[in-house]
Amino acid sequence: MKRSDFRFFHRLRVRWAEIDMQKIVFNGHYLTYIDTAVTAYWGRVALPYETAFHILGGELYVKKATLEYHASALMDDDLSVGMKCSRLGKSSMVFEAGIFRGDKLLISGELIYVFADPLTQTSKPIPEALRNILLIYEAGESVVDLKIGSWDALKEGAAALRTEVFVHEQEIPQELEWDEHDAKAVHAVIWNKLGQPVATGRLLQPKPQVSQIGRMAVSKPLRGGNLGRQVIEAFIETARQRGDKEVILHAQCSAEGFYRRLGFQAHGDIFQDAGIDHIEMSLKLA
Structure with a gap:
């Protein structure tokens, strides 16, 4: 087993609480590392686990978990947990894991899951939709679809996700979330392969040759992947194609680092919008 065997990795750092009296990671924690990576894997294939598996009509239950120990992890080690779905049966699936x-390679592992009815915990066939998602991801293909269009065309998906993120999660009053700008904005929505909206945003043109990105939202279980980046990059390309020279946005301060990594620069003072701290940021287009 080697790193190149895996498309997906989840990174973590060994904590003090995970060290035993031998000053190495206690053996049982490696299963926790792998389970954490499995959760992140579902995020990478754009499936918010709770809602997605409700749509799929079942849950995954561990049938067997095995580990092989090759070397020990130490305090403060930066670890990469590789994860891949290596086999799909009728109702079971095998995940291989490598902790590097x-x-x-420090630890290699294998998890066998069974897709089952959550009420009876009896196995049932893996849905074709789930089977397809896993196969195309491991084949290196995209597991999401991004569409850009008008509010009329994309309202259903964009409104559902913005309600989930801004109104319910961030508790922004509905009367502040919806405004007259939606009707004239360019919107983007990313859907997963189950038809769930998982990321959205809008692009305004407040003045000639200036684009403004706003209403950026990503489904909470899927944050930390590249869905937000895909929306931003699509908007930058849209702005460039229509001849704009600059893209601006009002970033929530908690997301400032995300936009900096995409090339945006902050300027001005922090201000509040809907009770949340924001900072203005901009990106010059060549």
Whole structure:
């Protein structure tokens, strides 16, 4: 087993609480590391686990978990947990895991899951939709579809996700969330392969040759992937194609680092919008 065997990795750092009296990671914690990586894997294939598996009509239950120990992880090690779905049966699936420090394999593991009815916990066939998602992801293909269009065309998906993120999660009053700008904005929505909206945003043109990104929202279980980046990059390309020279946005301060990594620069003072701290940021287009 080597790093190149995996498309997906989840990174973590060894904590003090995970070290035993031998000053190495206690053996049982490696299963926790792998389970954490499995959860992140579902995020990478754009499936918010709770709602997605409700749509799929079942849950995954561990049938068997095995580990092989090759070397020990130490305090403060930065680990990469590789995860891949290596086999799909009628009702079961096999995930292979590799825990690496750099290129060195420390732990290899295998998890066998069974897709089952959550009420009776009896197995049932893996839905074709789930089977397809896993196969195309492991084949290196995209598991999402991004569409750009008008409010009339994309309202259903955009409104549902903005309600989930801004109104319910961030408790922004509905009367502040919806405004007259939606009707004239360019909107983007990303859907997963189950037809769930998982990321959205809008693009305004407040003055000639200036675009403004706003209403950026990503489904909470899927944050930390690249869905938000895909929306931003699509908007930057849209702005460039229509001849705009600059893209601006009002970033929630908690997301400032995300936009900086995409090339945006902050300027001005922090201000509040809907009770949340924001900072203005901009990106010059060549």
